[in-house]
Amino acid sequence: MAKSATKSVALAPGMEGFVSDWSSDQRVFKNVPWGKAMMWLFLLSDTFIFSCFLLSYMSVRSSTLEPWPNASKVFALHIGGQDVPLILIAIMTFVLISSSGTMAMAVNFGYRRNRKVTTYLILATALFGAMFVGMQAFEWTKLISEGVRPWGNPWGAPQFGSTFFMITGFHGFHVSIGVIFLLIVARKVWRGDYDTGRRGYFTTMKGNYEIVETMGLYWHFVDLVWVFIFAFFYLW
Amino acid sequence: MADATHDDVGYVPPAEIEEQDLYHAKSWITKYVFCQDAKVIAIQYSITAIAIGLVGLVLSWLMRLQLGFPEAFSFIEPDDYYQFITVHGMIMVIYLLTALFLGGFGNYLIPLMVGARDMVFPFVNMISYWVYLLAVVVLCASFFVPGGPTGAGWTLYPPQAILSGTPGSDGGIILMLVSLALFIVGFTMGGLNYVVTVFQARTRGLSLMRLPLTIWGILTATVLALLAFPALFVGAVMMLLDRILGTSFFMPSIVELGEHLSYGGGSPILFQHLFWFFGHPEVYIVALPAFGIVSDLISVHARRNIFGYRMMVWAIVIIGALSFVVWAHHMYVSGMNPYFGFFFATTTLIIAVPTALKVYNWTLTLWRGDIHLTTPMLFAIGFIVTFVNGGITGLFLGNVAIDVPLSDTMFVVAHFHMVMGVAPALVIFGAIYHWYPKITGRLLDETLGKFHFWVTFLGAYLIYFPMHYLGFVGVPRRYFELGDTQIFDQSVGDLNAFISIVTFIVGFAQLVFFFNLYRSYSKGKEAGPNPWRACSLEWQTAETPPGHGNFGKELPLVYRWPYDFNVPGAKEDFIPQNMSQSEAFPKRKAAAKTSRSRAAKK
Ligand code: HEM
Ligand SMILES: [Cu+2]
Numbered sequence: 001m002a003k004s005a006t007k008s009v010a011l012a013p014g015m016e017g018f019v020s021d022w023s024s025d026q027r028v029f030k031n032v033p034w035g036k037a038m039m040w041l042f043l044l045s046d047t048f049i050f051s052c053f054l055l056s057y058m059s060v061r062s063s064t065l066e067p068w069p070n071a072s073k074v075f076a077l078h079i080g081g082q083d084v085p086l087i088l089i090a091i092m093t094f095v096l097i098s099s100s101g102t103m104a105m106a107v108n109f110g111y112r113r114n115r116k117v118t119t120y121l122i123l124a125t126a127l128f129g130a131m132f133v134g135m136q137a138f139e140w141t142k143l144i145s146e147g148v149r150p151w152g153n154p155w156g157a158p159q160f161g162s163t164f165f166m167i168t169g170f171h172g173f174h175v176s177i178g179v180i181f182l183l184i185v186a187r188k189v190w191r192g193d194y195d196t197g198r199r200g201y202f203t204t205m206k207g208n209y210e211i212v213e214t215m216g217l218y219w220h221f222v223d224l225v226w227v228f229i230f231a232f233f234y235l236w
Numbered sequence: 237m238a239d240a241t242h243d244d245v246g247y248v249p250p251a252e253i254e255e256q257d258l259y260h261a262k263s264w265i266t267k268y269v270f271c272q273d274a275k276v277i278a279i280q281y282s283i284t285a286i287a288i289g290l291v292g293l294v295l296s297w298l299m300r301l302q303l304g305f306p307e308a309f310s311f312i313e314p315d316d317y318y319q320f321i322t323v324h325g326m327i328m329v330i331y332l333l334t335a336l337f338l339g340g341f342g343n344y345l346i347p348l349m350v351g352a353r354d355m356v357f358p359f360v361n362m363i364s365y366w367v368y369l370l371a372v373v374v375l376c377a378s379f380f381v382p383g384g385p386t387g388a389g390w391t392l393y394p395p396q397a398i399l400s401g402t403p404g405s406d407g408g409i410i411l412m413l414v415s416l417a418l419f420i421v422g423f424t425m426g427g428l429n430y431v432v433t434v435f436q437a438r439t440r441g442l443s444l445m446r447l448p449l450t451i452w453g454i455l456t457a458t459v460l461a462l463l464a465f466p467a468l469f470v471g472a473v474m475m476l477l478d479r480i481l482g483t484s485f486f487m488p489s490i491v492e493l494g495e496h497l498s499y500g501g502g503s504p505i506l507f508q509h510l511f512w513f514f515g516h517p518e519v520y521i522v523a524l525p526a527f528g529i530v531s532d533l534i535s536v537h538a539r540r541n542i543f544g545y546r547m548m549v550w551a552i553v554i555i556g557a558l559s560f561v562v563w564a565h566h567m568y569v570s571g572m573n574p575y576f577g578f579f580f581a582t583t584t585l586i587i588a589v590p591t592a593l594k595v596y597n598w599t600l601t602l603w604r605g606d607i608h609l610t611t612p613m614l615f616a617i618g619f620i621v622t623f624v625n626g627g628i629t630g631l632f633l634g635n636v637a638i639d640v641p642l643s644d645t646m647f648v649v650a651h652f653h654m655v656m657g658v659a660p661a662l663v664i665f666g667a668i669y670h671w672y673p674k675i676t677g678r679l680l681d682e683t684l685g686k687f688h689f690w691v692t693f694l695g696a697y698l699i700y701f702p703m704h705y706l707g708f709v710g711v712p713r714r715y716f717e718l719g720d721t722q723i724f725d726q727s728v729g730d731l732n733a734f735i736s737i738v739t740f741i742v743g744f745a746q747l748v749f750f751f752n753l754y755r756s757y758s759k760g761k762e763a764g765p766n767p768w769r770a771c772s773l774e775w776q777t778a779e780t781p782p783g784h785g786n787f788g789k790e791l792p793l794v795y796r797w798p799y800d801f802n803v804p805g806a807k808e809d810f811i812p813q814n815m816s817q818s819e820a821f822p823k824r825k826a827a828a829k830t831s832r833s834r835a836a837k838k
Binding site: 009022023024025026027028029030032034035037038041042044045046048049051052053056059060063064065066150151157158159161162163166170199205206 | 248249251252253256257356357424428429431432435436437438439440441442443444445446462463465466467469470471473474477481482483484485489498500501502503506509510513794
């Protein structure tokens with residue numbers, strides 16, 4: 001069985017532990033593998049990207065001279081002869097949140113070295129992700145067919161379409177990348193790379209179930225970002 | 237008693253990190269081209285950055301030709317001039333200085349100074365360079381598209397950046413924005429590596445407070461870059477959409493040549509906020525590595541420990557944090573809410589405190605030091621002088637009431653060239669003179685080096701000092717020519733001609749430096765492993781230049797900070813970081829033994 005890439009160190013609790021970690025040698029974040037540290041840092045940087053996008057959205061929404069289209073009308077689906085506001089978004093959000101659940105379970109089963117269940121859970125996560133992207137594509141198509149364009153729309157401020165397509169597009173891009181990497185990780189788990197410590201392509205470190213967790217960090221992040229997009233776009 | 241405290245310095249904790257398994261290059265291509273070794277990547281970064289920097293230098297000559305001798309060079313049209321300005325500014329700030337400090341020095345020095353075999357993810361690190369190269373190629377390509385590169389100024393302010401009256405509004409601006417986005421992507425891959433390597437891959441015994449200040453500077457600058465570039469990235473994406481798809485993020489309702497454009501409702505000030513949220517930290521992305529490197533150069537060449545090491549570290553960190561809350565001092569005249577000006581002027585002036593602290597500490601390190609006026613030391617001292625100079629004019633510009641009349645004059649140009657053009661360039665030169673022996677195994681020629689220093693240093697003052705004056709009398713920045721403007725005296729023109737001539741002399745003097753680099757590579761004096769008798773780890777490698785994996789079979793163990801110069805009782809005037817207490821003080825150990833045996837006898 002492959003051992004963990006890093007040796008684990010006993011940790012002091014609380015503030016004292018914080019100080020002693022930062023003043024120790026070798027590693028600031030004890031027992032945190034390199035890949036995971038790097039993912040956290042990347043997510044911090046990515047947070048700044050999404051924050052800039054969302055702040056820009058708020059800024060143009062208040063600077064534009066025309067009225068902002070009414071979200072509950074625009075994002076409504078016509079079902080059974082009446083408009084149901086936000087129904088699609090509710091389903092999309094539900095799917096994405098569920099995918100976070102399966103991801104968290106995958107991490108758990110990964111550490112228990114249950115290859116089969118881990119693989120299935122990761123695949124389920126990827127499937128939920130793909131469903132989300134599919135529904136987003138559906139929403140885009142619907143809006144485009146109603147005449148929404150990045151440079152204008154029938155109901156008001158042109159910035160509505162531009163921010164909508166830009167931000168959901170950028171988020172959808174994150175989800176799609178995530179799905180691809182989930183599939184790659186699923187394959188590796190299935191093949192047992194993380195049990196044999198097979199070396200990855202990007203890294204010189206031995207493969208390890210910590211990678212499932214690292215992947216999970218990314219996935220939960222994308223999920224969390226969606227909550228903000230949801231709140232600022234659909235509920236405001 | 238003294239021995240007891242020294243003894244616990246000697247304890248080295250057990251290893252927590254498994255040895256890194258490196259990729260061993262098998263062919264020439266994987267060894268020198270698609271190489272995963274941070275040292276090779278560093279050289280690749282440096283050569284690319286310096287090459288594109290030379291393009292920036294030539295562009296500045298073309299501008300100076302026009303400014304010094306208006307109407308004498310008919311091949312420079314007003315449009316060309318704006319393109320030169322823009323590409324010059326962009327190249328110098330981003331593609332030269334950022335890439336050279338972080339991609340170049342960062343890659344070379346981080347693994348060596350923290351005692352690691354390589355960056356934590358060498359493959360990602362390699363990709364980082366290739367994406368950077370691609371960004372540079374895209375930037376250069378903009379010279380060859382119809383309409384040429386963008387002439388919007390390096391700040392790329394909308395709406396003019398994408399209106400058809402601005403040169404390069406066809407393809408130029410698009411390529412510029414794409415190139416910036418690529419640069420950011422490439423940098424992020426490298427930057428993540430640098431930070432994680434410093435945080436998580438240090439050698440045994442090396443705590444953060446034993447890192448050389450160079451590493452602290454590069455580390456903090458990288459963190460700043462990872463948090464500041466996102467704003468530029470977002471700004472670039474949105475402007476691309478404005479330009480290509482006709483969205484109106486930054487574009488207000490506008491009439492151009494009598495025609496009402498289809499834009500409307502966007503916010504140009506929003507771009508300025510995004511740009512300067514990146515732009516101001518960018519100043520420190522360039523300055524902090526320079527601060528760090530200078531601290532090390534001064535300490536080594538004055539044979540004294542750096543004064544107030546902890547203060548220096550905290551100053552770097554605090555400057556880095558504060559640099560995120562000062563950005564709108566670039567926007568006093570933009571029409572934003574005047575209360576903002578009050579807030580941002582205050583924060584700007586607060587940054588002066590940790591900065592001044594650093595200058596005092598450098599001076600105090602030199603105070604009564606055993607100063608060796610080697611070339612690196614000259615450049616380091618030159619930096620301090622220049623930086624103080626530029627910092628003081630910064631205090632002027634940080635105050636709203638003084639900035640409003642000075643804004644967009646040559647005074648601003650003089651200020652930022654002093655503080656982020658000349659000062660970091662001097663550090664880069666100093667650092668190259670200092671580390672060249674490690675990289676190649678040979679010293680650079682000192683005589684040529686000193687000549688290079690004096691011409692560059694004095695020349696920079698001759699160029700930029702008069703510019704402050706030009707700014708005071710009101711000569712505007714980004715003007716193609718002053719024409720028949722009556723308000724300017726004849727002397728303004730003469731001064732401009734003078735500056736231009738000096739520019740050419742200084743520029744050509746750099747050839748001496750390149751000649752020195754070239755000749756010393758084969759003919760320079762053999763340096764040996766540690767020519768400056770420095771303490772930090774990069775000088776303690778088994779081979780010079782360091783081989784693949786940096787440290788031979790065993791990673792070094794660190795027992796002390798990197799500034800143990802002239803310690804009383806030590807057998808030499810410096811103690812390398814990886815030398816244990818008993819090796820460094822053989823006599824003391826013997827003395828301790830005899831006193832112990834004497835005590836035993838009693
Ligand atoms: C080689 C020596 C250099 C010379 C002779 C030079 C000269 C100039 C000149 C004449 C301008 C245009 C001023 C105007 O009319 O507004 C300019 C602009 C600028 N330079 Fe330099 N420069 C040099 C090096 C650098 C370096 C090392 C940097 C790096 C920070 C730099 C950054 C800039 C920037 C940011 C601008 C503003 C561009 C703009 O207005 O859009 N320069 N330089
Ligand atoms: Cu600033």
